[in-house]
Amino acid sequence: MVVAALQLLRSPPVPAAKHRILWGSKILQDPPTVTHAEAMAEDDRGLFKWLSNVDKFGFCFISGVPATPEATEELSRRIGFLRETQYGTFWDFTSDLAKGDTAYTTLALGAHTDTTYFTDPCGLQLFHLLEHTGGTGGATLLVDGFYVASILKELHLDAYELLSTVPVPTHAAGEPEALYTPSTRQTPVLKHEDGVLVQVRWNNDDRSVIRNLKPDQVEPWYEAIRLWYKLLSSPDSEYWVQLSPRLLTPILPSSCGTVVDNHRVLHGRSAFTGKRRMCGAYTGMDEYRSKLAVLSERFAPDPVTADTAARASVNGRSVWHPAL
Template sequence: MFRKILSCQRTFSTSGISYQSLLNARIENDKFVVLENSQEKLKFPGIWLRDNCQCGSCFDKNTQSRKIDWENFPKDVKIDSIESNSNNLNIKWSDDHKSSFDYDWLKKRDFSKTSQNTYLSKYYRPKYKSWNKEGFEKIRSSYFDYNDIIHNDEALKDWLESLAVYGVTFIKNNPKDKNVARKLIDRIGFIRQTTYGEEYIVKARPDATNQAYLSNKLQMHSDLPYYEYTPGVNLLHYLVQTKTNGGSNLLVDGFYVADLMRREHPEHYKLLTETVVDWNDIASENGVPFHNIYRAPVICLDMEGNCRRVNFSTPQRDTHFNVDVNIVPDWYDALRKFIEIVYKEAVHFKNNEGDVLCFNNIRLLHGRTGYDDTDTNVRYVIGAFIDWDIIYSKLRVLKNAKYN
């Protein structure tokens, strides 16, 4: 089969300095297209190029989505010939289809590890930084201003990026307004509704169906572990703070605890990552009954073995434990070690009246010391959730992450 292969002279620009570079295009092993010069080599699978053809019949530029019907995709399609000019790589396929690719577009999609890592670190999700007791005070002192977040996109971006990296942020100078949490979430996207409503009020009440609505000590926990799609971020606005010594916050980085267990207590860590636990919530809110169940380990890992979620709430751990009976005693030993580290590493602080505490609900565990609740001494906190998908989307938009 005849294949036409041409090279081209292109002008590249780096830091404002232009230079000439001879770019050669060739077919390799009938399966790849290679573009190279003295400085770099880009290699693209032919099937990927055909799948990502940018012509009008294959790709819809308005919706930025592929139109190719893979049910009827031509079988064993091959590269017939390639041709390059000053701006594009042109390909003729064995089924007579033609594709044209802009070199800058190809460069952004280079398959090299360096290029892929650069793209993912910049546009996928900020890489988190775990912290312990010693590192918390620096995070707490780097607070954000409500008015800056509401009126300035750069401040909004900085806040969301810090929340993604450290898992916790503090917002000061909030108005005495019951809608503060909602207004902050509206700046990002939209609120996440749960069985407890859109916004929820954390205050002591005699008819409480959840332990958060008591003035007792609140054990360390993550919210709603009985949801498969657990809300990612919790915003708590301390509209009224108790004047007593109680009502203080406890907070710990669950990813730090998990990593410490992995290094120092590997057998316990293995049990907590592999043993599926039943989490449940059976109650009613505003007269509406619900029965939530989700099954997942205390420490959930992603495909690369990194911690992606921590599930922990003693009140919400079901009495049904659907595992091999023989591993239960060892699992309790592992859980005891986990709880020991959680409380050892937990930071204690008390938010001022008006403050907003934001934290990653699938990473951090939080709790509260007990307090006296009277007619003249109340604690009134307004909470709301938002999902990480919405936050990451907004963050990419703020970073101008349209990656065409």
């Protein structure tokens, strides 16, 4: 079993991974962006462009979003119905410690993915800075976890294999009414399917006591997460951007919303002062993939399935569609 798993990790990626575009800090020169008008247009072409960017890069900015929670929620629902968690369905919050979570503080947050303590971590996260007054700081941090993993695999294969096989216990216990832990032990930092990396699951603040290590794995595992963190926090990996409801720049014109693939891109922020008001929501990975698949059929159809749909179809969809 172990030998087979390691052989799977060493095998070359299958074609399903080819559409990904890995990136580091230099993406600041031309980050994937769509306008709010494009994303909200009735013909859905802008929505397809938006979700295609997320599919390729793991994130996308949406420029020109009105700085209101109503506009942000309407934008979120363009993807699909929202996923309710212990933080609600749509969140609108400041650093008032209303919830037992570091997001509700002014502290710096290192690169992390959200809801690692769920059996099925949330898929997409959309967040939008509505207000920041009376202070400074609060820059947004984005890191491509797949890019960092590719470097770790190239330079430290043994560490990569440990992070791909050792389950990491996690929990959320900040609220008196909640105590979340995954119902599966299949929770390594790096999750693979058919030899392809499909998910990064990392939040050091939510990590519980490690209890699945053999004695001879303890020091190598902690060395592995040291190497992982060193690469995550490298200037080559970190993309920092100062978002503002009123900031106008050539690259990010006006108020920007941000969508990240929570299974791939880690996010964080620098410490800040003053009042900083954020809002946003989660969408499930299945809802996002469904919307992207339907839009792909309309705007970038596979020629074979499109041709066969004319002769054998269900609801206009080819019976030879890859998903059927």
